[in-house]
Amino acid sequence: MSPLTPTDSNVLTVSHLNVYAGDHHILRDINLEIPSNRITVLLGPSGCGKTTLLKCMNKLTDLYKELKVSGNIYIGNDDILNTTHNIPAIRQKMGLLSQRPYPLPVSIYKNVAYGLKIKGIRDRKLIDFSVEKHLREVGLWDEVKNRLNAPATSLSIGQQQRLCLARGLAVKPAIILADEPTSALDPISSKIIEHLFREMKRHYTIVLVTHVLRQAIRLADHVIFMCDGRIVEQGSPSDLFSHPQSDELRAYLIDGN
Amino acid sequence: MRRIKIIEEKIFVFLSAFMTYSLILVLMFIIGVVFVKGFNALNPDMILKTPRGGYYYGGEGGVLNAIAGSLYIAVGATLIAIFIGLPAALYINVQLIRHRKTQNTIRYFLDALWGIPSIVYGAFGFTLMLFFGMNASLLAGIITVALLISPIMVRTFDEVLSTIPRGLYEASLALGSTRTETAFKVIFRQGFPGFITAVLLSFGRGIGDAASVLFTAGYTDNVPVNLDEPAATLPLAIFFQLGSPIPEVRERAFASAVILTLIILLLSFSARFMAKKYSRTNLR
Ligand SMILES: Nc1ncnc2c1ncn2[C@@H]1O[C@H](COP(=O)(O)OP(=O)(O)OP(=O)(O)O)[C@@H](O)[C@H]1O
Ligand SMILES: [Mg+2]
Numbered sequence: 210m211s212p213l214t215p216t217d218s219n220v221l222t223v224s225h226l227n228v229y230a231g232d233h234h235i236l237r238d239i240n241l242e243i244p245s246n247r248i249t250v251l252l253g254p255s256g257c258g259k260t261t262l263l264k265c266m267n268k269l270t271d272l273y274k275e276l277k278v279s280g281n282i283y284i285g286n287d288d289i290l291n292t293t294h295n296i297p298a299i300r301q302k303m304g305l306l307s308q309r310p311y312p313l314p315v316s317i318y319k320n321v322a323y324g325l326k327i328k329g330i331r332d333r334k335l336i337d338f339s340v341e342k343h344l345r346e347v348g349l350w351d352e353v354k355n356r357l358n359a360p361a362t363s364l365s366i367g368q369q370q371r372l373c374l375a376r377g378l379a380v381k382p383a384i385i386l387a388d389e390p391t392s393a394l395d396p397i398s399s400k401i402i403e404h405l406f407r408e409m410k411r412h413y414t415i416v417l418v419t420h421v422l423r424q425a426i427r428l429a430d431h432v433i434f435m436c437d438g439r440i441v442e443q444g445s446p447s448d449l450f451s452h453p454q455s456d457e458l459r460a461y462l463i464d465g466n
Numbered sequence: 467m468r469r470i471k472i473i474e475e476k477i478f479v480f481l482s483a484f485m486t487y488s489l490i491l492v493l494m495f496i497i498g499v500v501f502v503k504g505f506n507a508l509n510p511d512m513i514l515k516t517p518r519g520g521y522y523y524g525g526e527g528g529v530l531n532a533i534a535g536s537l538y539i540a541v542g543a544t545l546i547a548i549f550i551g552l553p554a555a556l557y558i559n560v561q562l563i564r565h566r567k568t569q570n571t572i573r574y575f576l577d578a579l580w581g582i583p584s585i586v587y588g589a590f591g592f593t594l595m596l597f598f599g600m601n602a603s604l605l606a607g608i609i610t611v612a613l614l615i616s617p618i619m620v621r622t623f624d625e626v627l628s629t630i631p632r633g634l635y636e637a638s639l640a641l642g643s644t645r646t647e648t649a650f651k652v653i654f655r656q657g658f659p660g661f662i663t664a665v666l667l668s669f670g671r672g673i674g675d676a677a678s679v680l681f682t683a684g685y686t687d688n689v690p691v692n693l694d695e696p697a698a699t700l701p702l703a704i705f706f707q708l709g710s711p712i713p714e715v716r717e718r719a720f721a722s723a724v725i726l727t728l729i730i731l732l733l734s735f736s737a738r739f740m741a742k743k744y745s746r747t748n749l750r
Contacts, residue, residue, distance in 0.1 A: 313638065313655075360746050
C-alpha cells in the first residue's frame with residue numbers, strides 16, 4: 210500500500226504506524242484515514258490494539274516508555290507523531306473519553322472549567338458561559354445547575370461520563386477519541402451518549418471503539434476492523450457488515466450477534 | 467444444619483463485637499487512668515514553665531522544655547521525612563511502574579525498616595553521632611527520628627500514590643495539561659487526604675518515641691534555641707519523673723503523659739477532619 214497523504218475531507222491520517230513492546234508487535238503497519246464529521250468505528254477482538262491506536266493519536270503513548278512507536282500521524286500537514294513541540298496543544302485537538310469516567314477531584318464546575326484555565330483563560334464570565342454551554346451540550350445542565358459546586362464524584366457514573374465529555378468539549382477539540390465509552394454505563398446512559406455522538410457529528414469528528422456490535426451498526430459511518438494488530442478490512446458499514454470479505458470479520462460478526 | 471449455622475454466626479458476631487468494644491474500652495481505661503493520676507498536677511505552669519531549681523524534688527516549674535523539644539524534634543524530623551518520602555514514593559510509582567519485582571523488593575525492605583524497634587534506630591543514631599563527633603543535640607535527635615519515620619512516610623505516600631488510577635493521569639494530560647500541572651492540580655489534589663494522614667501518622671510516631679531520642683537528643687531543662695544544643699522530650703520527661711520517689715513528681719509524670727496524649731489525639735482528630743474535608747471531591 211502506498212503511503213496515504215492528507216486530504217481536506219480527512220482530518221487525521223495514519224500512515225505506516227508500527228508499535229512494538231519489546232518483541233511484541235502490537236500495531237502492524239497501520240494505514241488509515243479518519244473522515245471529518247463522521248463517526249469512525251474501530252472494531253476488533255480484545256487485545257488487537259484498538260486502545261493503543263487511540264493512544265498513539267493523542268500521544269499518550271509517550272507515557273509508556275516500553276512502547277516503540279514509528280510511522281506518521283498527520284493532522285492537516287503536521288506530523289503529530291514525530292514532534293515534541295507543544296504536545297499539550299496537540300492533545301487539546303483531541304478529546305478523550307475513556308472506558309470509565311475519570312472526573313478530576315474537584316467540583317462539577319471546575320471539571321469543565323479545568324481545560325479553559327489550563328489554556329490561560331481567566332475571564333470569569335467567559336468561563337461561566339462556557340461551562341453552561343458545554344454542560345447543556347451534553348444534556349447535563351438541568352441535572353446539575355443547582356449543584357455546580359458539588360464534587361464531581363457525587364454524580365452517577367452515567368452523569369460522570371457526560372461530565373467528562375463536556376470537560377473534553379470545553380477545550381474545543383476537533384476529534385473525539387472514545388474508547389468503549391458506554392461499557393461501564395447503564396442502557397439509558399448509553400443511549401444518551403449514543404444520541405450525543407450522533408448530534409456531535411455536525412461539529413466534531415468521532416473515533417469510537419466499541420465491542421457492542423449493535424452500537425457500531427447504529428452509529429458507524431465508517432468502519433475499521435482490526436485483528437491482531439493489523440487492519441483487516443475498512444470501509445462503509447453496509448459493505449463490511451453485509452459483505453464481510455475476511456474470515457476474521459465473518460467470525461467476529463457471528464460471535465457478536 | 468441450618469440451626470447450627472445460625473448459632474455459629476451469632477457466636478462469631480458476638481465475639482467480634484466483644485473484641486472491638488473491649489479494645490475501645492481498654493483505650494478509654496488507659497486515658498482515664500492517666501488523666502485521673504495526673505489531674506492534680508495539671509495546671510498552666512506545667513505547659514508554660516520550664517523546670518525551676520528543685521523541680522524534680524517537687525519544686526516549681528513545668529515541662530515546657532520537653533514540650534518544645536518534642537515539637538521541635540517531631541516537626542524537624544517530619545519535614546525531613548517528607549523531603550525523603552515524597553520523591554521516593556514518586557520514584558517507586560512512576561519510574562518503576564513497569565518493574566513490579568523491584569517495586570515489591572523495595573516495599574519489602576521499607577516494611578522491614580518500619581518494623582525495626584526504635585531503640586535500634588537510637589543506637590544507630592548514637593553511633594552516627596559519635597562518628598561525626600557530635601554531642602547529644604536537637605539536630606542528632608531530629609536526624610534519628612527522621613530515620614525512624616521515613617520508612618513510614620515513604621510507604622504511606624506510596625500507598626496513596628499507588629491507589630491513584632492511571633486513567634486520571636491520562637485524562638488530565640488528554641485535556642492538554644502538562645505533566646507539572648497534572649502533578650500539582652490533579653495528582654496532588656487527589657492524594658492530599660492521604661498525604662495529610664501520612665504526615666500526621668509519622669509525626670505522631672515521632673513525637674511519642676522515647677528510645678530513639680534517649681541517647682541522641684539528650685536532656686535539658688532549657689528550651690533549646692540552637693540545633694547543637696541538647697533537647698528534652700516528653701517521653702523522657704515522663705520516664706524521669708515517673709522514676710522519682712516523690713509522689714508529687716510522679717503525679718507530674720502522669721500530667722506530662724496527659725499532655726503528650728492530648729497532642730497526639732489532637733493530631734489524629736485534625737488528620738481525620740482534614741482528610742474527610744478534602745476527600746469529598748475525590749475519585750473513589
Ligand atoms: N504498555 C504496554 N506494554 C506491553 N504491552 C502492551 C502495552 N499496551 C498494550 N499492550 C499489548 O498490546 C496489545 C493490544 O492492547 P490494546 O489495549 O490496544 O488492545 P484493545 O484492542 O484495546 O483490547 P480491548 O478490546 O480488550 O480493550 C495487547 O496484547 C496488550 O497486552
Ligand atoms: Mg481497549
